[in-house]
Amino acid sequence: METVLWASELEIGVKSIDEQHRRLVGMLNTLGKAIGENHGKDAIMGIVEEMKHYAVYHFKTEEEAMEAKDYQKRSQHKQEHDAFIEQVLDAAEALESGGNITPEQVWAFLYKWLVEHILESDKAMGTHLVAQGMQ
Ligand SMILES: [Fe+2]
Numbered sequence: 666m667e668t669v670l671w672a673s674e675l676e677i678g679v680k681s682i683d684e685q686h687r688r689l690v691g692m693l694n695t696l697g698k699a700i701g702e703n704h705g706k707d708a709i710m711g712i713v714e715e716m717k718h719y720a721v722y723h724f725k726t727e728e729e730a731m732e733a734k735d736y737q738k739r740s741q742h743k744q745e746h747d748a749f750i751e752q753v754l755d756a757a758e759a760l761e762s763g764g765n766i767t768p769e770q771v772w773a774f775l776y777k778w779l780v781e782h783i784l785e786s787d788k789a790m791g792t793h794l795v796a797q798g799m800q
């Protein structure tokens with residue numbers, strides 16, 4: 666698992682949200698390290714669970730900001746968040762029950778989703794929030 670470096674292109678311009686994204690990227694790296702070092706299933710499940718928990722908190726922050734600043738695409742954006750949490754739950758369940766998913770596949774899914782969501786949906790949201798005076 667490669668280490669995901671924080672890049673300025675991931676910044677959306679709203680400080681609190683950028684800090685939360687950094688933390689999510691940090692958790693992704695912690696997970697990648699645990700997988701790379703062959704930590705046991707319980708340790709890996711624990712980190713996935715922690716990431717899910719933090720993602721729920723983070724999504725709430727974004728959803729409240731979108732509501733407060735009357736962002737047009739907020740319901741579509743929230744749907745993406747909800748679908749992600751469901752997929753993480755499914756993945757965690759499959760890992761737990763020894764289903765046909767590897768920790769590496771879970772990591773790759775989390776990585777791809779997070780980076781793509783930040784670069785596309787969160788950036789578009791950020792442009793609106795910044796234009797509405799958030800920083
Ligand atoms: Fe986000």
Ligand SMILES: [Fe+2]
Binds near residue numbers: 742782
């Ligand atoms: Fe988002």
